[in-house]
Amino acid sequence: MNTEQSYPVRPPISGDNPFELFRDWFADAEKNEINDPNAMALASVGEDGAPSIRIVLLKSYDENGFCFFTNTLSRKGEQLKHSPHAALCFHWKSSRRQVRIEGRVQPVSEKEADDYFNSRPRGSQIGAWASLQSSHLDSREMLEKRVKEFEEKYHGMAVPRPPHWSGYRVVPTLIEFWQDMPFRLHDRVIFTHDAKGAWQQERWYP
Numbered sequence: 001m002n003t004e005q006s007y008p009v010r011p012p013i014s015g016d017n018p019f020e021l022f023r024d025w026f027a028d029a030e031k032n033e034i035n036d037p038n039a040m041a042l043a044s045v046g047e048d049g050a051p052s053i054r055i056v057l058l059k060s061y062d063e064n065g066f067c068f069f070t071n072t073l074s075r076k077g078e079q080l081k082h083s084p085h086a087a088l089c090f091h092w093k094s095s096r097r098q099v100r101i102e103g104r105v106q107p108v109s110e111k112e113a114d115d116y117f118n119s120r121p122r123g124s125q126i127g128a129w130a131s132l133q134s135s136h137l138d139s140r141e142m143l144e145k146r147v148k149e150f151e152e153k154y155h156g157m158a159v160p161r162p163p164h165w166s167g168y169r170v171v172p173t174l175i176e177f178w179q180d181m182p183f184r185l186h187d188r189v190i191f192t193h194d195a196k197g198a199w200q201q202e203r204w205y206p
Contacts, residue, residue, distance in 0.1 A: 010179070018175040018191040018199055022099060025177070026061075029092040041098050042068065043087040044079040052079060058090075059116060059167070061165035066101060067108055069116055070166040071133035080105050086170050101172045110165035117161040125159035126150050181206070 015021045045051055054076065056068045066088060070077060080086065082189035088101040117125065130146040137143060154160075175191045186206035191199045198204040 013177050013179060013187050013189040016199070016201060018172075018177075019061075022061070022175070023027075023202060025092070025095070025097055025099065026090075027176070028095055029090070029097075032094040033092055037092065039090075040066075040068075041089040041091070042076065043089075044076050044083070045083045046075075046079045048081050052076070065103065065106075065169040065171040067167050067169045069108075069113070069165070071128065071131065071162075071164055072166050073164045074133040076134075080168060086168075088170055098176075098178040100174075100176040100178070101170060102174040103170045103172040105168050105170055108169055110206060112164075113166040114161055117165065120160075122159060126154070128162050128165045129159070176204075198205070 011022070015024075023080050026037065035194075039055050041053055042056045043051055043053045052075065056070065056076075058066055059069055060067045072081075076181075084105040086103070086105045088099075090097075090099040092098070096183065104126045105192050117128070120128075126147055130143065150159075173193050178191045179187045181187050184206060188204040188206055189201060190204055193201050
């Protein structure tokens with residue numbers, strides 16, 4: 001009995017600009033993924049050398065890198081401060097595609113952080129103040145109490161961005177595009193920077 005899944009008919013990965021290719025794949029994911037096509041795994045390393053991974057949301061990207069926002073005092077913030085390198089992975093299950101990104105991490109500008117924070121729903125802005133991210137919480141009620149305290153503090157006012165809340169940009173040195181193919185003969189194309197900063201492309205065995 002043939003148990004091989006059906007696969008979409010599509011040509012091998014092609015293109016010489018990784019950012020244009022990512023744009024096309026991301027647009028496809030936005031059409032086909034049910035929830036959060038911008039969800040990506042973020043891997044970082046702590047002082048003990050042990051890796052840590054979690055899901056965050058991509059909020060913007062261009063040829064300078066891929067941006068996400070968080071509490072900089074969180075566990076991932078402390079890890080990125082210690083070791084400013086990270087790996088990202090998008091897995092678009094409906095499209096049967098992945099994109100892996102490795103690179104240096106740098107903080108976004110104050111303006112970028114302000115602009116994005118100001119675009120968030122007010123409840124999320126309050127939450128950025130109320131949550132002592134990655135620290136011990138005695139009870140859910142304590143978090144809800146802190147939310148009410150900050151709602152009262154900023155009642156009738158614009159909520160300012162907390163000084164400990166900002167964004168990071170992963171500046172890629174490697175971008176891999178992977179798509180599922182029949183019989184596990186997957187398609188993999190890797191882009192890496194050469195000594196002059198230009199992107200070089202090669203295909204890898206699955």
